[in-house]
Amino acid sequence: MKQFSYVRASSPEDAVQRAIAHQESQFIAGGTNLVDRLKAFLDNPSELIDVSRLGLKEIETMPDGSIRIGAMVSNTAVANHHQIREHYPLLSRAILSGASQQIRNVATVGGNLLQRTRCPYYYDTAFACNKRQPESGCAARHGINRMHAILGASEKCIAVHPSDMCVALAALDAVVEVQGANGQRQIPFTEFHRLPGNTPQWDSNLEPGALITAVILPPNPAAKTGIYLKLRDRTSYAFALVSVAAMVAVEGDAIHHARLALGGVAHKPWRSLETESFLEGKTAASETFEQAAEIALQQAQPLSHNHFKVSMAQRAIKRAFTISAQGGSTA
Amino acid sequence: MNKVVGTSVSRKEGLAKVMGKAPYSAEHSISGIIHGYLVTSTIAKGRIQSIDTQAAEQAPGVIAVFTHNNRPLIFEPDNDFQNSKIYESRLPLSDDQIYYGGQIIGLVVADTFEQAREASQLIEVEYEVETPLVDSRQATYEPGISMFGESMTFSKGEFAAGNFEAGIANAAASIEATYETATELHSPMEPHAIIAHWQDSDSLTVYEPSQFVMNSQGTYAQLFGILPKKYASLPPTLAAPLARKRFLGPIVFFVPLLPVNSSAP
Numbered sequence: 001m002k003q004f005s006y007v008r009a010s011s012p013e014d015a016v017q018r019a020i021a022h023q024e025s026q027f028i029a030g031g032t033n034l035v036d037r038l039k040a041f042l043d044n045p046s047e048l049i050d051v052s053r054l055g056l057k058e059i060e061t062m063p064d065g066s067i068r069i070g071a072m073v074s075n076t077a078v079a080n081h082h083q084i085r086e087h088y089p090l091l092s093r094a095i096l097s098g099a100s101q102q103i104r105n106v107a108t109v110g111g112n113l114l115q116r117t118r119c120p121y122y123y124d125t126a127f128a129c130n131k132r133q134p135e136s137g138c139a140a141r142h143g144i145n146r147m148h149a150i151l152g153a154s155e156k157c158i159a160v161h162p163s164d165m166c167v168a169l170a171a172l173d174a175v176v177e178v179q180g181a182n183g184q185r186q187i188p189f190t191e192f193h194r195l196p197g198n199t200p201q202w203d204s205n206l207e208p209g210a211l212i213t214a215v216i217l218p219p220n221p222a223a224k225t226g227i228y229l230k231l232r233d234r235t236s237y238a239f240a241l242v243s244v245a246a247m248v249a250v251e252g253d254a255i256h257h258a259r260l261a262l263g264g265v266a267h268k269p270w271r272s273l274e275t276e277s278f279l280e281g282k283t284a285a286s287e288t289f290e291q292a293a294e295i296a297l298q299q300a301q302p303l304s305h306n307h308f309k310v311s312m313a314q315r316a317i318k319r320a321f322t323i324s325a326q327g328g329s330t331a
Numbered sequence: 332m333n334k335v336v337g338t339s340v341s342r343k344e345g346l347a348k349v350m351g352k353a354p355y356s357a358e359h360s361i362s363g364i365i366h367g368y369l370v371t372s373t374i375a376k377g378r379i380q381s382i383d384t385q386a387a388e389q390a391p392g393v394i395a396v397f398t399h400n401n402r403p404l405i406f407e408p409d410n411d412f413q414n415s416k417i418y419e420s421r422l423p424l425s426d427d428q429i430y431y432g433g434q435i436i437g438l439v440v441a442d443t444f445e446q447a448r449e450a451s452q453l454i455e456v457e458y459e460v461e462t463p464l465v466d467s468r469q470a471t472y473e474p475g476i477s478m479f480g481e482s483m484t485f486s487k488g489e490f491a492a493g494n495f496e497a498g499i500a501n502a503a504a505s506i507e508a509t510y511e512t513a514t515e516l517h518s519p520m521e522p523h524a525i526i527a528h529w530q531d532s533d534s535l536t537v538y539e540p541s542q543f544v545m546n547s548q549g550t551y552a553q554l555f556g557i558l559p560k561k562y563a564s565l566p567p568t569l570a571a572p573l574a575r576k577r578f579l580g581p582i583v584f585f586v587p588l589l590p591v592n593s594s595a596p
């Protein structure tokens with residue numbers, strides 16, 4: 001049996017110090033992803049540092065109007081928070097579309113960001129996987145790659161990031177606050193996760209031992225019209241084939257403040273800046289959104305089993321923008 | 332004749348089930364229980380060249396490791412539907428051949444489930460890999476088993492398509508509509524789990540989800556060479572119909588084997 005020690009960190013600083021001193025350690029928060037990974041023989045930490053009792057459980061409004069969500073706040077608490085529901089309904093929707101009530105009650109915001117891919121070849125140690133075992137190969141590329149990436153993938157890895165919450169956070173220009181060896185820093189959400197390139201073993205740009213302490217949502221009046229659409233094989237308790245977080249503010253007929261992020265299509269929540277700048281100032285009309293959807297998928301490189309994701313994403317984008325332009329829906 | 336159609340018949344165990352009081356097979360606690368963990372093929376077709384179980388045998392808590400090299404004695408059942416029925420007519424661990432991915436190629440028995448699972452990871456298998464046939468049109472149709480004395484050998488079907496356009500153009504009436512069926516996923520609440528409890532060398536109690544209790548009893552009796560009446564198969568609750576648990580799958584053979592070889596319950 002593989003032995004590991006379990007310690008409870010006493011403060012964020014203490015957690016980071018322990019993690020840096022103990023290279024083979026891992027943080028555990030809700031454990032809903034990490035424990036599964038341990039059981040599947042994917043991770044082999046010599047120490048688990050429990051960070052679930054460090055506080056960091058507040059959702060606060062900051063003086064500049066932004067909302068700061070502590071890293072240990074449960075997914076449920078974020079989704080149900082009155083200000084999130086009112087001002088960022090797509091975030092609430094995104095969270096509630098994921099996992100199950102029981103899992104969301106335990107899962108934390110920090111853990112959600114760092115949950116790992118659901119690529120079945122990553123999960124099955126009988127197959128080659130560069131993410132699990134660098135330089136061992138990728139069995140998914142020529143395998144059953146229906147669930148896999150159509151954007152930003154590499155020869156080494158075609159896995160997708162599984163989170164719903166993160167897709168909404170990417171569209172909302174969220175900022176991740178982290179505590180590292182050299183103190184605190186803030187990482188724009190779109191720079192937090194990374195594309196696989198030649199090193200798919202790294203999901204994010206977080207330095208080893210660093211702890212996520214909060215996620216910050218900047219004030220955003222347009223976010224009220226934001227939409228989260230998730231398309232999947234089963235209407236509940238399934239990961240996205242394609243998901244869309246989209247919003248537009250319409251003044252008169254003109255669009256401003258367009259935001260678009262896609263889930264289920266890439267190694268990270270896929271923010272499409274080209275689509276956003278295309279939409280800026282355009283008329284809110286069906287053809288506009290159709291063109292926007294085309295631009296968003298221009299670079300798509302579907303695999304043998306997932307050509308359908310391209311048109312699925314395009315239709316979902318068009319639909320999400322259309323609903324958003326009409327004022328969105330409530331959460 | 333009792334009236335069933337049109338009558339609301341309560342399941343005997345219905346109340347217990349909706350109240351969460353019906354125990355699953357794996358929930359029965361029997362003192363001194365030991366655990367088995369299956370080792371399955373990671374290739375779809377081929378041969379096992381070698382299977383090294385040494386490290387697994389020495390792992391903490393491990394009682395035994397079974398492969399095709401040391402399969403305990405089990406007997407070929409009639410498999411005629413009447414006296415016994417098993418899903419796979421080839422008994423598991425019969426030889427070194429691999430017919431499908433996930434085929435059982437070994438079993439680790441240990442004091443705890445975790446120890447058995449851990450040890451299963453230490454088994455090294457080398458395969459001679461062959462290309463599997465995955466196109467049913469190229470399948471060979473070998474003689475199948477018979478059921479109730481009738482041959483169940485299937486023959487290669489013929490497929491033909493008429494001319495839809497011509498047919499519909501000449502039809503007396505036609506309607507056009509779209510019908511959609513969402514994908515349905517069949518997910519039993521209870522995964523396969525079996526507990527076997529040998530009272531003595533020829534009486535056995537099995538806790539398993541089953542829709543076919545009497546037949547299971549007969550099958551176990553034949554497999555292990557015991558008298559059916561000495562053997563009691565007592566499912567605590569009947570599995571819901573179509574819960575993928577009608578006949579005995581290859582997994583079940585092993586469970587009762589364990590105690591025979593280790594003289595523990």
Ligand SMILES: Cc1cc2nc3c(=O)[nH]c(=O)nc-3n(C[C@H](O)[C@H](O)[C@H](O)COP(=O)(O)OP(=O)(O)OC[C@H]3O[C@@H](n4cnc5c(N)ncnc54)[C@H](O)[C@@H]3O)c2cc1C
Pocket residue numbers: 026027028029030031032033034035036051071075097098099100103106107108109110111112113114115162163164165210211212213237238239240
């Ligand atoms: C059956 C099932 C279905 C699911 N379906 C969905 C779904 O449809 N959509 C979806 O989005 N998600 C889904 N999830 C995933 C779920 O959202 C994540 O498991 C959860 O958010 C992880 O949070 P946690 O606190 O439990 O993380 P943990 O399991 O504790 O940790 C996950 C990872 O993050 C690291 N970590 C945790 N906290 C921090 C921190 N503060 N700083 C640095 N590193 C940290 C850990 O070291 C670990 O590597 C599903 C999960 C399950 C089990």
